[in-house]
Amino acid sequence: MFPAAIDVPPATYLDQLGTIFTRFGTQDSGNVSYGVRTGAARYFVKSAGDPADTRPYLDFAGRVDLLRTAAELARSVPHPVVPELHAVLESPAGPVLVYEWRDGELLHEPAVRERFQALPTAEILAALDALYDLHVALDAAGWVEGDFYDGALLYDFTARRLTVMDLDTYHRGPYRNTMGRMFGSSRFMAPEEHVLGAPVDTRTTAYVMARTALVLLPDPPPELHQVLIEATTTRFPNYRAFYDAWLTASSTTADNLANRSR
Ligand SMILES: Nc1ncnc2c1ncn2[C@@H]1O[C@H](COP(=O)(O)OP(=O)(O)O)[C@@H](O)[C@H]1O
Ligand SMILES: [Mg+2]
Structure with a gap:
């Protein structure tokens, strides 16, 4: 159900997909993440944030590297305690990781x-x-x-x-x-x-x-x-x-x- 790539900013795509009900963006990581609801499904969607944002301790390329590591880790070790990684979408703002939403x-x-x-x-x-x-x-x-x-x-x-x-x-x-x-x-x-x-x-x-x-x-x-x-x-x-x-x-x-x- 998720495309391999999108050609718009992650938030634009997510607005079309469903409803963004929360946003995590004040983290010192520089990453920007979203809680998204589509019908009965909820997702936690993580991106490397604004490529021009150089405030965090890691620059955009560094943030992208960590997201690639996160995807490799999730795929190599699926485990019930870890949110399932549904998809990785390539976007103009780097990889967009679509995880299962977890309450907590x-x-x-x-x-x-x-x-x-x-x-x-x-x-x-x-x-x-x-x-x-x-x-x-x-x-x-x-x-x-x-x-x-x-x-x-x-x-x-x-x-x-x-x-x-x-x-x-x-x-x-x-x-x-x-x-x-x-x-x-x-x-x-x-x-x-x-x-x-x-x-x-x-x-x-x-x-x-x-x-x-x-x-x-x-x-x-x-x-x-x-x-x-x-x-x-x-x-x-x-x-x-x-x-x-x-x-x-x-x-x-x-x-x-x-x-x-x-
Ligand atoms: N799968 C998930 N479901 C629901 N909330 C999540 C999930 N993963 C992370 N979060 C929430 O989003 C926040 C930011 O995510 P995190 O992966 O820590 O990003 P960052 O790299 O910016 O620190 C977390 O502190 C947590 O509260
Ligand atoms: Mg964190």
């Missing part, structure tokens, strides 16, 4: 994060399990974390459903820190993301995912806490090793939660 609130918002942190442990663990399961698939396909933080997480408190989006800054394969302090939120970043020339790889993904649990799960069960501490101190050699340790500890937690509710 941004966990980066302090009030939303606090509400999430106050949920029952089992519900927070279910969301983390979804996030970690996605990262097993990403890791196996060679994807390495880049600039992940809670701004990539939407939570639907009614459906109890996590959505992971905006993984545009992930890298396919290990890379080197060429910036010193890289872009990112310090609460989530691994030490190597602060050190010029340091390798960033599957170990980094493990660290950042462990930090995510430490941020989102204020009172982790002791056996899980131990895995998270190990992941952020002595470290695991790769994401898979972290995930296996997490699963092993989780089965203990599940037993304990079941016993307690008996």
